Amino acid sequence: MSTTAEPGLRERKKAATRQALHESAVRLAIDHGLDRITVEAIADDAGVSRRTFSNYFGSKEEALMYGDFQRVQRLLDAVRARPAGEPPWAALTAVAADFNRELGGLDPQRVAQGRLVRTHPTLLAAQTQTFAAVERELAAEVAKRLTEPDPLGVHARMTAATFLVALRVSVNMWLDAPPGTALWDLAEEALATAGRGLG
Structure with missing residues (x-):
């Protein structure tokens, strides 16, 4: 099995996770208001852990x-x-x-x-x-x-x-x-x- 495609796949997965978190942040902020949403809610909506969120964004504002x-x-x-x-x-x-x-x-x-x-x-x-x-x-x-x-x-x-x-x-x-x-x-x-x- 070739390993040359792995970094590309890894980067695509990271990009997809980052985009999913962003889209969840936007959707939740528009639906509920920024003050009423949390990082945990964004992570849950995107189907990832709070720790995963922190690997991509430093705050809900940054994600949005x-x-x-x-x-x-x-x-x-x-x-x-x-x-x-x-x-x-x-x-x-x-x-x-x-x-x-x-x-x-x-x-x-x-x-x-x-x-x-x-x-x-x-x-x-x-x-x-x-x-x-x-x-x-x-x-x-x-x-x-x-x-x-x-x-x-x-x-x-x-x-x-x-x-x-x-x-x-x-x-x-x-x-x-x-x-x-x-x-x-x-x-x-x-x-x-x-x-x-x-x-």
Whole structure:
């Protein structure tokens, strides 16, 4: 029996467990409220032990916000895949447009989660931590595309931060907008406005 496939299988099982815990956290938090659920309840719902939960997440907030982490990581990977000579802001806005098309219409669960985050300081803190981590990585990708000197990294960091703020603001506006409002309409305008500020 070959052992070469074992690490791949192990990683797939770990990813499936992590995803199951995340989905349980989201479902229970939406159904019952974040304050009324426990780590034990999430673990039970996902069919794993409390100890297993702790191997994947440090808190129920972290488990619930794992979807945001996945999305920003995919976004970062997409930026890395853009043509090397493409200017930073053009690469970022192209990735945002592609990402929006990939997501399509946001499902009701994602909408409910977005609204849930805004009502809980602990979730907002977890979201801020996620975005802060990706901001540093995104700034490194921006720096590779800059044609002007940026010895202190200020331009790269400001560009990355501005991009993420534009996305966050557009999502928050979309959550408050009338039904039928397209998220990308808001995001496109937010990114265009932010881009003019950087220019």
